Amino acid sequence: MKLRIVNVMRPESVTITLGGVPIRAHPGESLAAALIAAGHWRFGEGEDPARPRTAFCMMGVCQQCLLRVDGRLVQGCLTPVVAGQQVTSA
Amino acid sequence: MTSRFDIAVIGAGVMGCATALFLARGGMRVVLLDRGEICREASGVNAGTLTMQMTRAALIPYALHAHEMWMTMPAWCAGGDVLATSCPGLSVAFTDKEAAMLEERARIRREAGAPIELIDGRAAQAIEPGLADGVKLAGHCPIDGFASAYLTGRAFRAALQEAGVTLMEATPVRGIDGRFVLDTAAGAIAAQRVVLAGGVWLQDMAAWLGVMLPIKVLINQLVVTERMPPVMQTVLGVASGLLSLKQYANGTVLIGGGWQGIGDRARGGVAVRPENFLGNVRLAAHTVPALRNARVVRSWLGLEAETADALPAIGPIPGIDDAWIIGSVHSGYTSGPYMGRILAQAILGEAPELPLFPIDRLLHQRSNSA
Amino acid sequence: MIFDIAVLGGGPAGMAAATEAAKGGARVVLLEESPLPGGQVYRAPPAGFAMKPDRDRQEGDALRAALAASGADIRTGCRVWGLGGGPLVPAGQPDAPFSLSALGADGVPFTVQARALILCCGTHERIIPFPGWTLPGVIGLAAATILLKAQGILPGQRVVVAGAGPLLYAVAAKLLAGGGSVAAVVDAATPGEWLRALPALTARPDLLAQGMAWRAKLLAARVPVLLGAQVTAAEGAKVLGSVRVGDRVFEADALCIGHGLVPATEASRTYRARHVHRPEDGGWVPVLDVAQRTSVPFLYAAGDGAGVRGAAAAPAAGRLAARTALHDLGFKAQHRVQSDAALAHARRTGAAMARMMALRPAMIEAIPAETIICRCEGVTRNAIENAAAAGANTINQLKHFTRCGMGPCQGRMCGEAAGALLAKARDVSVADIGFSTGRIPLRPVPMEAILGDFDYADIPVPAPAPI
Numbered sequence: 001m002k003l004r005i006v007n008v009m010r011p012e013s014v015t016i017t018l019g020g021v022p023i024r025a026h027p028g029e030s031l032a033a034a035l036i037a038a039g040h041w042r043f044g045e046g047e048d049p050a051r052p053r054t055a056f057c058m059m060g061v062c063q064q065c066l067l068r069v070d071g072r073l074v075q076g077c078l079t080p081v082v083a084g085q086q087v088t089s090a
Numbered sequence: 091m092t093s094r095f096d097i098a099v100i101g102a103g104v105m106g107c108a109t110a111l112f113l114a115r116g117g118m119r120v121v122l123l124d125r126g127e128i129c130r131e132a133s134g135v136n137a138g139t140l141t142m143q144m145t146r147a148a149l150i151p152y153a154l155h156a157h158e159m160w161m162t163m164p165a166w167c168a169g170g171d172v173l174a175t176s177c178p179g180l181s182v183a184f185t186d187k188e189a190a191m192l193e194e195r196a197r198i199r200r201e202a203g204a205p206i207e208l209i210d211g212r213a214a215q216a217i218e219p220g221l222a223d224g225v226k227l228a229g230h231c232p233i234d235g236f237a238s239a240y241l242t243g244r245a246f247r248a249a250l251q252e253a254g255v256t257l258m259e260a261t262p263v264r265g266i267d268g269r270f271v272l273d274t275a276a277g278a279i280a281a282q283r284v285v286l287a288g289g290v291w292l293q294d295m296a297a298w299l300g301v302m303l304p305i306k307v308l309i310n311q312l313v314v315t316e317r318m319p320p321v322m323q324t325v326l327g328v329a330s331g332l333l334s335l336k337q338y339a340n341g342t343v344l345i346g347g348g349w350q351g352i353g354d355r356a357r358g359g360v361a362v363r364p365e366n367f368l369g370n371v372r373l374a375a376h377t378v379p380a381l382r383n384a385r386v387v388r389s390w391l392g393l394e395a396e397t398a399d400a401l402p403a404i405g406p407i408p409g410i411d412d413a414w415i416i417g418s419v420h421s422g423y424t425s426g427p428y429m430g431r432i433l434a435q436a437i438l439g440e441a442p443e444l445p446l447f448p449i450d451r452l453l454h455q456r457s458n459s460a
Numbered sequence: 461m462i463f464d465i466a467v468l469g470g471g472p473a474g475m476a477a478a479t480e481a482a483k484g485g486a487r488v489v490l491l492e493e494s495p496l497p498g499g500q501v502y503r504a505p506p507a508g509f510a511m512k513p514d515r516d517r518q519e520g521d522a523l524r525a526a527l528a529a530s531g532a533d534i535r536t537g538c539r540v541w542g543l544g545g546g547p548l549v550p551a552g553q554p555d556a557p558f559s560l561s562a563l564g565a566d567g568v569p570f571t572v573q574a575r576a577l578i579l580c581c582g583t584h585e586r587i588i589p590f591p592g593w594t595l596p597g598v599i600g601l602a603a604a605t606i607l608l609k610a611q612g613i614l615p616g617q618r619v620v621v622a623g624a625g626p627l628l629y630a631v632a633a634k635l636l637a638g639g640g641s642v643a644a645v646v647d648a649a650t651p652g653e654w655l656r657a658l659p660a661l662t663a664r665p666d667l668l669a670q671g672m673a674w675r676a677k678l679l680a681a682r683v684p685v686l687l688g689a690q691v692t693a694a695e696g697a698k699v700l701g702s703v704r705v706g707d708r709v710f711e712a713d714a715l716c717i718g719h720g721l722v723p724a725t726e727a728s729r730t731y732r733a734r735h736v737h738r739p740e741d742g743g744w745v746p747v748l749d750v751a752q753r754t755s756v757p758f759l760y761a762a763g764d765g766a767g768v769r770g771a772a773a774a775p776a777a778g779r780l781a782a783r784t785a786l787h788d789l790g791f792k793a794q795h796r797v798q799s800d801a802a803l804a805h806a807r808r809t810g811a812a813m814a815r816m817m818a819l820r821p822a823m824i825e826a827i828p829a830e831t832i833i834c835r836c837e838g839v840t841r842n843a844i845e846n847a848a849a850a851g852a853n854t855i856n857q858l859k860h861f862t863r864c865g866m867g868p869c870q871g872r873m874c875g876e877a878a879g880a881l882l883a884k885a886r887d888v889s890v891a892d893i894g895f896s897t898g899r900i901p902l903r904p905v906p907m908e909a910i911l912g913d914f915d916y917a918d919i920p921v922p923a924p925a926p927i
Binding site for chain 3: 002003004005006007008009010011026027028029030033036037041042043048049052054055056057058059060061062063064066072073077078080
């Protein structure tokens with residue numbers, strides 16, 4: 001987790017999964033930030049022009065960080081990490 | 091600027107464009123005017139449904155010809171393409187009341203020439219695996235399909251130019267003097283004949299010629315999803331006609347059906363009603379449950395014209411030689427290019443392949459003609 | 461119940477507007493998309509996070525505290541998708557209360573109604589496309605600020621910071637302070653532009669000093685600062701590997717780039733308020749009177765969404781909008797139209813920065829032909845110019861010809877560049893190209909979330925068309 005700035009106090013990390021693979025993240029971080037911190041820049045693969053999806057604006061505008069969390073479509077940048085979330089690409 | 095044209099077509103929607111195109115190919119010197127841009131009103135923003143199951147029975151023969159034209163558009167429109175796709179269409183009934191309505195409507199349309207057969211829910215799901223359970227009866231028509239209506243302007247534009255039509259966009263016509271001098275934002279334009287093809291604005295246009303033709307305005311709402319994996323492969327509707335649903339090759343699903351928004355002739359499409367937006371997407375999700383997984387990205391409005399009897403206004407304008415009108419065709423996009431072709435035939439002095447829809451029946455009163 | 465005043469957007473303008481309106485005795489509701497009010501500049505870190513507070517945090521905390529104490533109904537984490545009422549009524553009917561349909565933080569749909577609506581919708585970032593800008597690892601400058609300040613996360617180990625405006629130096633300094641490495645700062649502004657902005661900056665000595673401190677940090681860290689330069693390409697196989705600036709190449713695992721801010725006018729466009737294109741304000745903005753009124757009765761706008769002037773100028777504009785709304789609704793509020801000296805200074809500085817961040821025509825011209833402009837639909841500059849040649853005259857027509865702006869972001873990211881390219885191809889002004897019609901949903905909404913529980917029989921199906 002070398003991208004997390006060290007002198008920031010955070011809640012204890014929890015586990016979420018990305019495509020079934022466990023990732024440690026801190027509750028309250030945005031999913032987009034947590035994925036970037038874990039080294040995952042490619043949020044979704046595929047054929048249409050909008051892909052590979054990736055975080056870009058971090059403020060809910062660009063729609064590029066679309067993810068599926070526990071089956072529901074969410075914008076990664078607006079969705080806080082909660083322990084146990086199962087994240088897949090949209 | 092004054093110039094002499096054989097004919098001026100006012101209104102560059104699908105009917106104005108088709109009329110202008112076939113007139114030019116028939117040898118006329120044509121000017122096509124629009125106050126805005128080519129096919130940017132109803133012709134460019136409608137649901138692109140090329141179905142028989144929402145078409146009025148009297149128009150089915152026309153719609154069948156038009157379906158063929160849409161599917162072969164590049165061949166007769168100088169390569170212009172609206173990505174017309176042929177697929178089966180289903181009109182479904184979820185309740186007994188709808189089933190009764192469907193049975194009656196399918197019969198009437200079948201008698202008019204649409205090859206609609208009635209099938210049960212299971213058979214309908216075999217044709218459309220995306221369809222929800224609970225369908226009591228479905229009308230199945232193998233001749234159906236859809237187009238990307240937003241491409242219509244682009245598709246006609248090159249063909250019009252190739253045919254020698256003078257296209258004047260962003261050129262509002264303010265009135266018509268004499269026979270016929272158009273008072274336009276770009277100066278006076280003279281033409282020996284005139285065709286009014288102004289959609290919901292036909293009422294105002296007819297008034298230029300002293301003709302009182304009441305035209306009702308429908309404010310149709312449409313909703314589109316973002317791209318999603320395939321969830322359906324047919325054109326779907328419900329028996330009441332209040333849903334049209336299809337998925338384009340790019341994955342977007344277009345949800346229409348004529349739910350009404352706010353707008354009028356003067357202001358255009360003002361606003362989508364959130365409650366009707368919700369009703370429309372609920373009906374869609376009820377019909378294709380996988381749509382629950384979609385995100386809705388956009389809605390918009392298109393203004394549809396309707397005469398008092400909801401049948402078209404296509405033909406000569408009574409009492410005024412060389413003045414013609416075309417519009418108010420129910421499901422007008424579906425039938426549009428064919429209507430333009432037969433009006434052009436009439437104007438060129440040929441016998442139209444199928445009868446026009448003269449407007450005498452709609453005129454209760456008439457003031458002095460120009 | 462019908463609120464007196466609804467405020468859409470909980471940034472500095474919105475927080476101040478809601479606070480002022482509630483203090484004036486109005487029943488006020490504030491709707492905000494983020495989990496906490498604050499907006500982008502004054503964004504608060506998530507609950508349970510603690511980081512060294514900076515000046516922005518302190519300003520934000522003060523506004524948040526005042527808002528919390530104001531008695532306004534604060535609804536954060538909600539997504540407003542539907543707009544209705546106000547002038548959006550059938551012909552001949554009187555204006556209706558404004559009506560906002562939203563998804564709550566708990567996922568439950570709700571609708572609020574209000575007699576007046578203050579739009580404080582802020583901005584989104586302008587990106588002038590360049591080859592490789594869609595590569596994973598390339599993010600906005602404002603996005604980087606959010607990552608750094610609200611999440612405590614570095615966008616990369618070795619970062620290129622590029623674009624225009626003061627945010628460049630703020631982001632670079634934050635990266636260094638957070639332990640990251642800055643490969644280069646690539647500033648589109650020339651030394652001359654900075655010199656010309658200096659007099660306006662001296663109106664805010666605090667900001668000037670902050671700017672100098674940022675520059676000093678970069679100097680100390682020996683970060684190359686390229687002035688009057690721009691990124692020519694982002695390169696990499698699957699993710700960003702390097703950033704090209706002319707013939708110089710900087711290895712980097714993140715590129716933070718932004719070319720200014722664009723006012724978010726979706727809501728004012730949906731309400732059909734009059735708009736004007738003013739490049740120095742960020743582009744299309746609603747036409748406002750001196751008291752923040754739009755052309756639509758009881759609809760107001762404040763903050764950067766009404767013209768980019770920066771976070772410092774936003775609260776005063778929000779308060780002014782609130783006082784005007786109170787006055788128009790008949791509350792006995794102190795109604796001062798003239799603004800104070802601090803606001804004037806903030807606006808002057810903000811205007812200088814906004815000029816520096818305004819769309820740069822030369823950068824538009826430099827976009828290579830095959831570069832993607834509309835990322836959602838994969839539309840290139842070439843495609844836009846071909847559409848112009850084929851007769852696309854306006855931004856709405858361009859959408860039809862190319863699908864540019866028809867994807868999930870609805871042209872929010874590409875609209876400006878596409879408009880500028882179309883204007884250039886047609887040799888007309890951007891104002892002549894127009895803006896895309898505002899329609900709901902305000903943001904994409906998952907269908908499942910808005911559907912709610914319903915029975916088929918409850919769907920109000922209108923009478924069918926004649927057969």
